[in-house]
Amino acid sequence: MDANISALNRRMSKDKRGSRKEMSGIRLNDGVTILKEITSDKFASVIARILDDKQGKDIKILNISNISVLADYFVICSSESSTHVKSLTGYVREKIKQYFDRIPIGEENDAKNRWNLLDYGDVIVHVLHKEERETYAIERFWNHAFSMDENEWKSKSEEFSDYK
Secondary structure, eight states, X not given: OOHHHHHHHTOEEEOTTSOEEEEEEEEOTTSOEEEEEEEHHHHXXXXXXXXXXXXXEEEEEEEOTTXXXXXXXXXXXXXXXXXXXXXXXXXXXXXXXXXXOOOOSEEXXXXXXXXXXXXXXXXXXXXXXXXXXXXXXXXXXXXXXXXXXXXXXXXXXXGGOXXX
């Protein structure tokens, strides 16, 4: 990808409602890259779709934009095994790089791969083993955040499904 698209990939702006938008290159299956503006909620929806396609469990999207400066959205997902947690995290990283030519600005994981985190700036992805998810209860801690309905994020990300 050329330098102009990469520069666009990192440029953020606000729309009328204050939601972040990012200019990004979208790479289609035939290898053609087109420029497209993507909002944080659509980006979070695409990540949720990627996790869903790879059998992630209990996927939630929390809108934290009005209550935190950390990000606009959290995408939270559970898994039954440490191996699957690692696999889901790697798959998200790979697909987001393929679709949008974006890499996380930060990554964290514990030594046993029971909680992995990908920070894309506007969206933070938490992939947790189901026991860690119950223990740390992110949704209860952020209970004042709005949750995006599953039908809504599936609708917003339909074009990115591997199983159309």
